[in-house]
Each structure stands twice: as C-alpha cells, then as structure tokens.
Ligand SMILES: Cc1ncc(C[n+]2csc(CCOP(=O)(O)OP(=O)(O)O)c2C)c(N)n1
C-alpha cells in the first residue's frame with residue numbers, strides 16, 4: 001500500500017510538470033493528497049473485483065496496479081496507451097484488470113457500476129463492484145436512482161464517496177442539508193459508513209473491508225464516505241481562489257503518506273531506509289513511464305475507426 005501511495009504521488013507530480021511543459025493534451029485532475037482514500041479502499045476489494053472511477057481517476061487506476069507505462073502513454077494520447085491513446089486522463093479503462101473506467105461525466109460511473117453489479121448477481125460470480133466518486137456527485141440524479149435500484153435488487157456494490165470538501169469551487173456544505181453524504185444511506189434502507197480520517201490508509205482499509213464482507217455476503221449495497229483533501233487545484237486550469245493558503249497548508253500537514261510511513265516505522269513493520277528505497281524505485285518507475293510514453297508513436301488516423309463497435 002505504501003508503494004502504491006508513492007506511485008500516485010510521484011506519477012501525478014510528474015504529470016503536473018509535463019502539463020506545464022505542454023506535453024499533455026486535454027484536462028487533467030490530480031489525486032495528490034487523496035492517496036490513502038484510494039489505496040486503502042481498493043486494497044480491501046479482491047483481485048477479481050471491479051471498480052468504476054471518475055474524472056479524478058489517476059489514484060484509482062494506480063491503486064488497481066495498472067501498468068504505469070501504458071497509463072502515462074494514455075495520458076499523452078499515444079498509441080501504446082492503456083486505451084490506445086483514445087481515452088486520455090479522464091477516460092482510462094483497464095478492463096482486463098477490473099477497472100471499468102474513469103468518466104468525464106460526474107456520476108457517470110454509477111449506472112455502469114450497478115449494471116456490472118447486476119451481472120455479477122445474475123451470473124452468481126461472487127464478485128463485487130466498488131463505485132468511486134466525489135462528494136459533488138452525490139447531488140446528481142443518478143446517485144438517487146442507482147442507490148435505490150441497488151438497494152431493492154440487493155446488488156453487490158459499494159458506493160464509495162471520496163469527500164474532498166469541494167465540487168470544483170463549491171463547498172459541499174453549501175449544497176447539502178445534512179452534514180455528510182453517508183447519512184443519506186438511510187433514505188435507501190442501506191448502511192452508511194463514515195471514515196472521518198480518510199488520510200489514514202489503515203482506517204480506510206478496515207472500514208471498506210467491513211463493507212466488502214457485508215456486500216459479498218449478499219446483503220445488498222453499502223454507502224461509504226471518506227474525508228480527505230486534494231492538494232492541487234480542481235484541474236490543471238484552476239487558480240484555486242476559493243480556498244485559503246492556510247486551509248491547504250493545514251491539510252498538507254496531514255499528509256497520508258507521512259502518516260502511513262510513521263505507522264509502519266513506529267510498529268516495526270518497515271524501516272525508514274526500506275521506505276526510502278521504495279520511493280527511489282517508485283520515482284524510477286515513473287521516469288521509465290515518461291521515457292516509454294515520449295518515445296511511443298501517435299495513434300494512426302485509421303485507428304480512430306477501430307474499437308468503435310463490440311463484436
Ligand atoms: C454531469 C456533469 N456535470 C458537471 C460537470 C463539470 N464538473 C467536472 S468535475 C465537477 C465537480 C465534481 O466534484 P466531486 O464529485 O466532488 O469530485 P472532485 O472533483 O472533488 O474529486 C464538475 C461539476 C461534469 N463533468 N459532468
């Protein structure tokens with residue numbers, strides 16, 4: 001889990017630099033600061049399970065152990081990308097490894113998630129779906145429709161809201177009349193769980209694990225909410241005027257990677273030296289991914305007409 005959190009941090013820091021150099025087409029949303037909320041939750045599901053993701057999906061893709069070379073090439077629109085360069089940052093899908101896709105439509109993954117969950121139920125596969133989205137997405141109509149359907153059909157899906165306090169520049173507290181979105185679970189007759197410190201990867205893992213057991217045992221869906229914070233702007237085009245420097249700095253002091261590092265060292269689970277070495281390896285893997293992506297070809301014009309229809 002520590003290595004995956006480092007990979008998210010190092011990967012996104014690198015992409016941020018490349019955006020500034022004009023090497024990344026399109027808009028990009030970063031997961032820096034939200035590493036624990038992503039890694040802890042995804043570590044709790046099984047290898048065979050599925051996720052759906054959203055526009056801020058880098059952290060989820062990396063937590064699903066996507067090949068970093070392919071992901072970097074995808075973000076740069078190259079033919080060697082995970083989706084042959086057709087998806088880019090906001091539409092990475094890694095179907096062979098259970099990632100049903102990031103999504104540029106806020107709330108867009110929810111319908112896909114319950115569709116996939118219905119398939120698992122009808123085919124009796126024992127697999128579950130972790131549907132990841134933000135706090136803002138909970139005010140989309142699809143949130144209500146999918147929680148309701150999943151509830152009455154007892155579908156094997158965890159609705160997982162990563163609450164970073166804002167939908168772009170709108171504070172979530174200004175647009176809901178409850179304290180937190182997890183409290184809305186009662187309206188659908190399903191359990192709602194709250195992870196107050198979503199920067200604590202162990203707390204996230206344990207709480208989502210509880211939800212995984214409940215859902216896998218055929219009890220129907222669960223809504224889980226984690227509190228965390230994005231360190232960067234909403235996207236690469238956000239001057240961030242709606243947040244104070246003090247607020248951002250206070251969250252940087254609650255760095256999820258430092259927190260887990262201290263936990264591992266204090267409990268004699270790893271030495272500081274071992275963790276430093278992991279960071280060296282992570283940074284090298286990201287550099288390799290950049291080299292791979294930069295040296296990869298652009299997609300051909302003809303490829304735009306491939307993979308349009310399923311056989
Ligand atoms: C249906 C739809 N409405 C609006 C947008 C524009 N938009 C993109 S991200 C976003 C905010 C999403 O906030 P949240 O769900 O909290 O995710 P976060 O970006 O904070 O991770 C909005 C309004 C969109 N992409 N799709």
Ligand SMILES: [Mg+2]
Pocket residue numbers: 134135136162163164165166167168
């Ligand atoms: Mg948000």
